[in-house]
Amino acid sequence: MIRKAAVIFGLALLAGGLLYAVAKMPAMGDAGAPDKTFAMPRFIERGLEEAGNRSIPNDVFLNYRAYDTMGGVLALFTSFCAAIVVLDRSRKGRSVAGPDTSPVQSSVMLRTIVRLLIPLTIMFAAYVSLMGVNTLGYSLQSGVIIGGAIVLLTLVFSLLETSRRMRPGLQMAMESASILLFIGVGLLGVLLGAHFLTLSLSGLSGRSLQIERAVLMYGLDLSIGLSAAGIITSVIFSMMREADVEP
Numbered sequence: 001m002i003r004k005a006a007v008i009f010g011l012a013l014l015a016g017g018l019l020y021a022v023a024k025m026p027a028m029g030d031a032g033a034p035d036k037t038f039a040m041p042r043f044i045e046r047g048l049e050e051a052g053n054r055s056i057p058n059d060v061f062l063n064y065r066a067y068d069t070m071g072g073v074l075a076l077f078t079s080f081c082a083a084i085v086v087l088d089r090s091r092k093g094r095s096v097a098g099p100d101t102s103p104v105q106s107s108v109m110l111r112t113i114v115r116l117l118i119p120l121t122i123m124f125a126a127y128v129s130l131m132g133v134n135t136l137g138y139s140l141q142s143g144v145i146i147g148g149a150i151v152l153l154t155l156v157f158s159l160l161e162t163s164r165r166m167r168p169g170l171q172m173a174m175e176s177a178s179i180l181l182f183i184g185v186g187l188l189g190v191l192l193g194a195h196f197l198t199l200s201l202s203g204l205s206g207r208s209l210q211i212e213r214a215v216l217m218y219g220l221d222l223s224i225g226l227s228a229a230g231i232i233t234s235v236i237f238s239m240m241r242e243a244d245v246e247p
Contacts, residue, residue, distance in 0.1 A: 039113030051199070051213060062217045067195050070182045073224065077179045080231045087238035114156045121149040129225055139225030146225070166233065174230025181223040183219050185216055 024026045026033035043056050043064065051059035061069055129142040154162040186197035194201060 143228030
């Protein structure tokens with residue numbers, strides 16, 4: 001009883017604090033709100049100088065709020081790990097791959113079309129990613145496109161054949177690309193005497209500094225796309241396996 005009362009009191013205290021914070025927030029559309037008097041003017045007027053990218057969304061997403069983005073990437077990776085733990089039925093002695101054991105193959109026409117379509121799809125994904133450098137940063141969408149292409153390849157050519165081309169090491173590298181690169185860029189800044197996850201490394205200035213920041217931002221953006229492709233592929237691979245079998 002005391003424990004329940006303590007939990008209820010704690011939740012009520014938290015709710016009260018949150019309601020108080022919300023009540024103190026500026027009204028929707030308030031012209032004097034900090035986002036309109038400080039944040040947005042700075043992003044627009046000094047984004048290229050401070051962040052090194054002509055895309056304001058990319059400046060905000062990968063530079064001004066890079067800590068938030070890393071937190072989101074970490075949450076996504078953690079959710080993926082939890083999903084894989086639940087879906088992983090391919091452990092030795094517990095399951096077999098159903099699509100690989102089927103004697104029925106897809107038609108020659110379908111396999112030929114997919115062989116021609118997959119390279120074009122990957123080229124389109126690369127185009128979407130590159131075009132997003134100075135626009136909205138479309139690497140996440142390009143990762144989804146690549147993941148969809150791998151799913152199509154698996155459905156047509158079987159899980160076994162696709163797995164032979166996508167080794168577990170490659171899948172693991174793609175799955176963890178974003179969080180590893182975020183941490184790597186963060187530690188690079190620390191090693192060079194700057195703050196964690198800074199994109200303005202010491203010793204550079206002018207045009208060199210802008211290029212360095214743009215390269216790091218695009219690397220982070222691209223890693224998010226690769227991670228999305230790896231996560232989609234791994235989840236689909238796990239879901240396509242046969243249900244558990246008794247040893």
